[in-house]
Amino acid sequence: MELFLPKISEQGIESLVEDINQRGFGVLTDYIAPPVLEMMRAFVNAAVRTSGGEYVGFNTPKALVGSMLDQISSSPEFQDLLKQIYEVGTGKPGPEVEFYQVLRCLAGASGRKHSLRFHYDSYVVTALIPVEIPAEGKCGDLIMLPNSRNIRSSYAVNVIDKLLLDNALSQFALRTLARMNCLPLARINPIPGNIYFFWGYRSIHTNEPCDQDKVRATALFHYVNPHAARSLKSGSRRPSANGLTGIPAMEVRRRDLEQSSAKTQ
Numbered sequence: 103m104e105l106f107l108p109k110i111s112e113q114g115i116e117s118l119v120e121d122i123n124q125r126g127f128g129v130l131t132d133y134i135a136p137p138v139l140e141m142m143r144a145f146v147n148a149a150v151r152t153s154g155g156e157y158v159g160f161n162t163p164k165a166l167v168g169s170m171l172d173q174i175s176s177s178p179e180f181q182d183l184l185k186q187i188y189e190v191g192t193g194k195p196g197p198e199v200e201f202y203q204v205l206r207c208l209a210g211a212s213g214r215k216h217s218l219r220f221h222y223d224s225y226v227v228t229a230l231i232p233v234e235i236p237a238e239g240k241c242g243d244l245i246m247l248p249n250s251r252n253i254r255s256s257y258a259v260n261v262i263d264k265l266l267l268d269n270a271l272s273q274f275a276l277r278t279l280a281r282m283n284c285l286p287l288a289r290i291n292p293i294p295g296n297i298y299f300f301w302g303y304r305s306i307h308t309n310e311p312c313d314q315d316k317v318r319a320t321a322l323f324h325y326v327n328p329h330a331a332r333s334l335k336s337g338s339r340r341p342s343a344n345g346l347t348g349i350p351a352m353e354v355r356r357r358d359l360e361q362s363s364a365k366t367q
């Protein structure tokens with residue numbers, strides 16, 4: 103199927119960036135055409151069936167062939183969109199680098215392990231395409247403390263930020279405060295068809311769990327790791343050969359901590 107993505111005007115990009123800066127996220131409605139969304143859903147449903155109704159994740163374009171998500175990341179319009187958001191948001195030229203692309207399918211009891219893990223992404227721009235979101239009950243909102251840090255000039259400071267967040271005490275405190283409504287959280291109830299953008303590197307964020315008998319699938323596109331050169335030197339993990347991330351949550355967090363990515367290798 104041919105992929106058609108709407109072209110976003112310069113003004114459209116500017117208002118997206120303003121939204122990301124002001125309220126934590128920007129959204130383009132009806133960005134993904136219904137037949138394309140159907141193909142993504144068919145891919146997700148087949149993957150969840152194969153995994154016996156449990157969590158499954160993918161993190162390479164190769165593993166996503168047939169889902170249309172590989173075509174999105176290689177689309178010049180889409181690449182340009184993220185590049186422009188980066189450029190308007192940071193005032194720096196957007197480098198020609200590939201996205202670090204992930205598809206996460208939350209399902210079954212294991213879906214919980216992949217929820218409520220507050221983190222910073224390793225990449226400046228995060229684009230999120232909701233593929234399958236439960237229509238009722240707990241649907242797994244994305245919650246965030248928008249723009250809670252700046253882009254660190256030093257890799258070491260970035261690691262310290264992550265260590266301060268990636269420990270049982272901080273995670274417990276954030277979960278408790280979030281439950282008590284004591285945090286200035288931005289909340290996204292993602293609507294399939296739309297695409298959402300936020301500064302993943304700068305914002306503490308996570309998804310809430312969804313009901314175990316439902317599927318919640320989101321595709322993520324990450325752009326520009328500010329510490330890519332440093333991450334390369336420190337040696338990063340490669341995604342598995344088949345791009346299937348069956349990664350236990352701890353490893354996802356370690357992956358983030360180590361700044362490893364498909365892109366930097």
Ligand SMILES: O=C(O)CCC(=O)C(=O)O
Binds near residue numbers: 230320
């Ligand atoms: O699935 C989501 O809503 C967010 C996932 C996320 O933050 C990530 O994979 O880095």
Ligand SMILES: [Fe+2]
Binds near residue numbers: 221223228302307
């Ligand atoms: Fe994230």
